[in-house]
Amino acid sequence: MRLFRQDLHTLTGAYALDALDQGGEQARFARHLDSCQSCASEVRGFREVATAMAFAASTEPPAELRDRVLADVARTRQLPPEVRTHARARRAPGTATRTPRAPWLPWLSGVVATAAIVVAVVFGVANAHTHSQLTAAQAHNRALAAAQASLQAELDQARAHDQVLAEILGAPHARLLSQVTTKGGVADVVLDAATGRLVVATSGLPALPPGKVYQLWLIGPVRIVSVGLLPSAQSGVTRPVVATGIVKGDKLGLTVEPAPGTKQPTTTPIIALPLPV
Amino acid sequence: MNPNESDASQLRPATADRRGEQDLDDLLVHVARGDQAAFEALYDRMVGPVYGVIRRVLRDPSQSEEVAQEVLLEVWRTATRFDPAIGGAATWVLTIAHRRAIDRVRSTIAAAGREQKTAKVSPPHDEVVEAVEASLDRERVRRCLETLTEIQRESITLAYYGGHSYREVAELLHVGLGAIKTRIRDGLIRMRDCLGVS
Numbered sequence: 001m002r003l004f005r006q007d008l009h010t011l012t013g014a015y016a017l018d019a020l021d022q023g024g025e026q027a028r029f030a031r032h033l034d035s036c037q038s039c040a041s042e043v044r045g046f047r048e049v050a051t052a053m054a055f056a057a058s059t060e061p062p063a064e065l066r067d068r069v070l071a072d073v074a075r076t077r078q079l080p081p082e083v084r085t086h087a088r089a090r091r092a093p094g095t096a097t098r099t100p101r102a103p104w105l106p107w108l109s110g111v112v113a114t115a116a117i118v119v120a121v122v123f124g125v126a127n128a129h130t131h132s133q134l135t136a137a138q139a140h141n142r143a144l145a146a147a148q149a150s151l152q153a154e155l156d157q158a159r160a161h162d163q164v165l166a167e168i169l170g171a172p173h174a175r176l177l178s179q180v181t182t183k184g185g186v187a188d189v190v191l192d193a194a195t196g197r198l199v200v201a202t203s204g205l206p207a208l209p210p211g212k213v214y215q216l217w218l219i220g221p222v223r224i225v226s227v228g229l230l231p232s233a234q235s236g237v238t239r240p241v242v243a244t245g246i247v248k249g250d251k252l253g254l255t256v257e258p259a260p261g262t263k264q265p266t267t268t269p270i271i272a273l274p275l276p277v
Numbered sequence: 278m279n280p281n282e283s284d285a286s287q288l289r290p291a292t293a294d295r296r297g298e299q300d301l302d303d304l305l306v307h308v309a310r311g312d313q314a315a316f317e318a319l320y321d322r323m324v325g326p327v328y329g330v331i332r333r334v335l336r337d338p339s340q341s342e343e344v345a346q347e348v349l350l351e352v353w354r355t356a357t358r359f360d361p362a363i364g365g366a367a368t369w370v371l372t373i374a375h376r377r378a379i380d381r382v383r384s385t386i387a388a389a390g391r392e393q394k395t396a397k398v399s400p401p402h403d404e405v406v407e408a409v410e411a412s413l414d415r416e417r418v419r420r421c422l423e424t425l426t427e428i429q430r431e432s433i434t435l436a437y438y439g440g441h442s443y444r445e446v447a448e449l450l451h452v453g454l455g456a457i458k459t460r461i462r463d464g465l466i467r468m469r470d471c472l473g474v475s
Contacts, residue, residue, distance in 0.1 A: 010455075010458045010459055010462055011458055011462075012462055012465075013433075013458065013461035013462030013463075013464070013465045014436065014442075014443040014457075014458055014461050014462075016465065017375075017433065017436040017437045017461065017465075018375055018376050018379045018436075019436040019437075019441065019442050019443040019446065019461070020442065020443065021442055021444065022379075022380075022383055044364055045465075045469045045474050046465045046469065047364065047368050047372060048364075048365075048368055048469070048472075048474040049465055049468045049469050049472060049474060050368075050371065050372075050375065050437055051326075051365070051367050051368045051371050052414065052417070052418050052468075052472050052474075053330075053418055053437055053438070054326040054327075054329065054330040054371040054374070054375065055325075055326045055329075055367075055414040055418075056414045056415040056417070056418035056419070057326065057329035057330050057332070057333045057415075057438065058325035058326045058329040058414065058415075059325060059328050059329035059332050060324075060325055060328070061324060061328035061341075061342055061345060062342065065324070065328070065342055065345060065346060066320060066324070068346055069320060069346055069349045069350060070313075070316075070317065070320070072346065072349075072350045072353075073313060073316055073350065073353045074313070076350060076353060076354060077354075078309070078311060078353065078354050078355075078356065078357055079354055079355055079357050079358065080357065081309070081357040081358070082357075082358055
């Protein structure tokens with residue numbers, strides 16, 4: 001479905017009330033907000049109206065809820081604050097393009113993220129299911145045991161908070177690409193060709209000597225752009241990195257560079273994965 | 278409904294609990310640093326609207342409690358990602374709450390089969406126990422809702438309190454999709470102006 005800008009703008013109200021279809025429509029509009037400052041500020045105002053409506057609906061819950069929540073809190077670790085590790089995602093504080101959701105992006109832990117990619121592929125991509133359908137499908141699949149339940153919780157959180165990551169993992173036509181590096185280890189990529197974005201995570205890459213880093217690139221026919229450094233691995237697996245703005249002809253490259261990274265690659269890529277967009 | 282109606286509009290700050298908003302942002306910043314006492318204070322301030330809005334959408338008390346518990350734990354876990362420069366703490370928390378309630382509605386519908394999709398109309402109602410301190414907010418919002426056209430008011434309440442998508446709202450009100458989008462937006466603009474949201 002193609003929507004013109006004018007039509008998109010009138011969706012600010014429905015979006016602020018969470019009344020868009022949760023499949024592609026909500027994701028599409030969230031992307032639109034990145035480039036439409038007036039829409040974003042309108043949504044902010046509308047959300048304040050929603051806040052007032054929520055206060056107007058105030059209801060005291062049963063008193064036991066407090067104890068249960070506080071008990072949960074006492075045994076739950078908080079997410080680490082967001083540390084932006086890749087140049088493209090970095091935006092100056094207070095710039096107009098930030099959306100209300102941007103600061104709440106959590107990163108999945110590497111292991112869970114890689115597993116999430118697999119689950120997204122199995123449920124979300126292969127069956128062209130959206131995340132919400134995935135939620136429903138999983139709710140009914142008794143075979144998926146406790147491990148998947150916690151994975152689901154992570155996925156839910158990814159969906160709620162890391163819009164970009166969740167959008168890519170949940171994109172209806174996302175593709176899973178994978179390449180073994182020339183140094184060993186493998187890079188797994190979920191590519192959403194429709195929006196020119198991808199998520200990449202690696203596993204089993206050899207550890208580097210001090211002063212060296214892995215750096216990701218989008219290598220195009222006319223230019224090479226740094227995506228940022230590969231985060232350090234935990235148990236051999238790196239946290240997912242998002243790359244945006246992929247255009248036809250781009251390859252995903254990975255090189256070993258002197259810390260803290262370089263403007264252009266200085267060594268032969270250990271991966272050059274063609275990105276079919 | 279409220280004997281102090283005339284006072285309410287004069288005394289009430291522009292948006293919900295605006296006087297306390299700064300404190301609420303501060304509280305959340307402390308929560309982000311692992312301060313459990315700050316979380317308890319935040320809980321006491323926010324649990325009413327959190328549970329209230331979830332209850333409006335889901336209706337079922339035990340489900341609502343379950344979702345509220347998830348939401349509040351999520352507030353604790355992700356407080357580290359809250360940025361006061363983007364919006365207030367109350368809005369941040371309540372956006373999570375409403376979205377979680379909607380997630381629950383949509384996944385329940387998907388699980389139960391599409392035929393139930395538009396089975397229930399959930400107009401706002403006051404059957405639940407009302408907290409006294411919420412009555413001014415309630416009155417203010419009620420007055421502003423009254424300034425809307427009927428279609429605007431119904432589409433906003435069906436979407437927000439009823440948890441319906443705008444397509445479902447269009448279906449329920451027998452209005453075209455394009456018109457519903459516009460009514461919701463126009464209605465929210467009026468609400469925004471009426472409530473004095475900046």
